Each structure stands twice: as C-alpha cells, then as structure tokens.
Amino acid sequence: MKDILDLMTKSKLLDSDERGQESLFFRLKNYYEENGRHKYSEVSRYIFNLGDSDIDVLAVNLNLIAKFAEKKNEDNIKHNINKLIDHTDLAHIQRKYIENEVKKNERLLRGIHQSTMNVRSESQKLTQELVKTKESLNENYNKISSDIDKYKSSIYTQFVTILGIFTAITFGVFGGMEILGNVMSNIVEVRVPKLLMFSSLVIGSILTILYMLLTAISNIVQLPIRNCGCKRDDPCNHTPFQKHPIYFTGMMTTLYLFLIGVISHGYETENLRGIPLLDRIMLNGSGIYILSFLLFIVIMIIFLLINNHMKSSK
Incomplete structure (x- = not known):
C-alpha cells in the first residue's frame, strides 16, 4: 500500500x-x-x-x-x-x-515556563531583597548597639562629672555665703568701706567660680550658654558682654562696689594722698555721693568704649 x-x-x-x-x-x-x-x-x-x-x-x-x-x-x-x-x-x-x-500544549507549556521563569525571577529578587534587608537590619542593630553602649558610657561619665560640678558649686556658694555670714556677724567691728571691698571681692569670686563651672557643664552636655543665640560650634562675632551679659554685669557691679569701698575708705582718711582737691571734696558731707556717681559714669564710659572697639575689630 x-x-x-x-x-x-x-x-x-x-x-x-x-x-x-x-x-x-x-x-x-x-x-x-x-x-x-x-x-x-x-x-x-x-x-x-x-x-x-x-x-x-x-x-x-x-x-x-x-x-x-x-x-x-x-x-x-x-x-x-x-x-x-x-x-x-x-x-x-x-x-x-x-x-x-x-500547538496548544506548546503554547501552554511556554506560558507555564514563562510564568515559572517570572516566578523564579521574582523569587530571586525577593530573596536578594530579604538578604539585603537582613544585612541592613544586622548592620543597623550593631550600629545601634554600639551607639547605645557609647551613649550609656557617656551618660555615666557626664552624670558623675555633673554631680561633681554641682557639688563644687554647692560648696562654693555655701562657702561664700558662710564667709559673708561671718562678715555680717562681725559688722559692728568692721567698718563699711572695708565691708564693701571684702564683700565685692567674695561675690566676684563666687560669680567667677559659678561661671567656670557652668562653662564646664556646657562643654559636657554640648549645649551653649551664650545669650546671643549663636550655636556652640558656629563662629560668633558678638562681644563678650553680648555673649554673657549676666556675668559681666555682675562683675561690673562688684567692681563698682569695690571702688566705692576704696573711695569710702579714703574719705575717712584726713589726707587722701595729699591731693587738696580731693581733701576738700571729702570734707563736704555729700562728697562721697558725688564721687560715687562720677565713678559710675566713668566705668560706663570705659565699658562702652571697650565694647564698641571689640565690635569694630570683629
């Protein structure tokens, strides 16, 4: 066939x-x-x-x-x-x-094969993403753990340091107050000019100690104590008085009181360094007030001149 x-x-x-x-x-x-x-x-x-x-x-x-x-x-x-x-x-x-x-089965098989390849590709991508995510999580976990250990150690150190500084502040303030208390208890025996000079020196010392301790705390906690608003690590063109007005105002006040005490002490002297003009002013009852006012004016003028000079130089 x-x-x-x-x-x-x-x-x-x-x-x-x-x-x-x-x-x-x-x-x-x-x-x-x-x-x-x-x-x-x-x-x-x-x-x-x-x-x-x-x-x-x-x-x-x-x-x-x-x-x-x-x-x-x-x-x-x-x-x-x-x-x-x-x-x-x-x-x-x-x-x-x-x-x-x-042909239908071939098309179906090709579709199944393509779907299988797509699923395999997606599975590989997901696996890679999971691996990357796992590595990222492990890296972040290790970094966070390391940062926590550093911060914990730093917090302990800062806590101990701040505690010591505040202890020093407490001793300094109460020590100064005790000295002032002793002076005030013996005020009958100490004349006012000497009291003004000694008290202003003690107050100025206490203010300086407090300022130094606060500066140390600022360095530890990484926070500024400037009154001008500038950040701690940024350059600042302000004058010292603009940065720390409270401290400089206190120091100027203690300086003024100290000079008043010096003048008052000289007022009680019969011959102030042999200067006739000052002797005649001292003989007048209101001379001490006039000198105090003039001294205040002079200190303010000197301060303004220094402050303006520092502004212009910056």
Whole structure:
C-alpha cells in the first residue's frame, strides 16, 4: 500500500489522463485482490508523515480513481477505494487535531515556563531583597548597639562629672555665703568701706567660680550658654558682654562696689594722698555721693568704649 500511495502523491492526475488513472486503478485492484483490505494503521502512519499539499494531491487522485472504478463497474474496488478515501480523510483530521493540540500544549507549556521563569525571577529578587534587608537590619542593630553602649558610657561619665560640678558649686556658694555670714556677724567691728571691698571681692569670686563651672557643664552636655543665640560650634562675632551679659554685669557691679569701698575708705582718711582737691571734696558731707556717681559714669564710659572697639575689630 505504501508504494501505491507514493505513486498517488507524486503528481496530481487530470480528468483526461485515463492512462494514469487506469494504471493506479489496476495497482489498487491487484492489492485488494491479494490482501482483501488495507490496514488502517498503515494508512494513518503514512498520512501522519505527509504534508498538507501531498494530502491534497492524494485526495484528488483517489477521487478520480474511484470515478474510474465506477465507470468500469468495479463496485467492490470502488467500495474499497471509498473506504481508503474515508481513512485518509479521518487520518488527516486526526493529524490536524493532534497538531492543534500539540500547538496548544506548546503554547501552554511556554506560558507555564514563562510564568515559572517570572516566578523564579521574582523569587530571586525577593530573596536578594530579604538578604539585603537582613544585612541592613544586622548592620543597623550593631550600629545601634554600639551607639547605645557609647551613649550609656557617656551618660555615666557626664552624670558623675555633673554631680561633681554641682557639688563644687554647692560648696562654693555655701562657702561664700558662710564667709559673708561671718562678715555680717562681725559688722559692728568692721567698718563699711572695708565691708564693701571684702564683700565685692567674695561675690566676684563666687560669680567667677559659678561661671567656670557652668562653662564646664556646657562643654559636657554640648549645649551653649551664650545669650546671643549663636550655636556652640558656629563662629560668633558678638562681644563678650553680648555673649554673657549676666556675668559681666555682675562683675561690673562688684567692681563698682569695690571702688566705692576704696573711695569710702579714703574719705575717712584726713589726707587722701595729699591731693587738696580731693581733701576738700571729702570734707563736704555729700562728697562721697558725688564721687560715687562720677565713678559710675566713668566705668560706663570705659565699658562702652571697650565694647564698641571689640565690635569694630570683629
């Protein structure tokens, strides 16, 4: 059967080509007389290996041979040829169906493969992101742990330092107050000018100690004590009085009181360094007040001149 089918697929027969039709007809007739019937499996295997154009040629030729058998009144051969035509058509349909299913399955498999690759790619990306996140968390954890240890150690150190400074402030303030208390308890024995001079020196010393201790605390806690508003690490062009007005005002006040005490002490002297003008002022009852006022004016002028000079130099 395979040889006969090969002959039928070589070229398409024409209606007028009776010799070609007759040749193929007798070949089929001899085959069916010898074998009785064709094998469906053999026909299907042959059709599955043919192309679409060869199948079209085979179908045309089989139909022409069936008509030729009808002309020859070969009903038995015609019946076998019709069955062969049905088998070839069925095999062709089966092949088409199988090819379509294979194509569908291939598309499905490609889609599944692509989806699998996408899922794999996303899984790899997520895995990489998780690894990076884990590394970042570990790094942040180690950094935070290290910072906490540093801050804890720094807090302990600052606490002890601040405690010591406040202890020193307490001793300094209460020590100064005790000295002033002792002076005030003996005020009957000490004259006022000496009391002013000594008290101003003690107050100035206490203010200086407090200022130094507050500066030390500022360095520890990293906070500014400037009154000008500048940050601690930024350059500042303000004058010392603008930076620390309270301290300088207190020191100017103690200096003024000290000078008043000096003048008052000189007022009680009969001859103040032998200067006649000052002696005559001292003899006047209101001379001490005049000198105190003039001294205040002089100190303010000197302070303003120094402050303006420092502003212009900066």
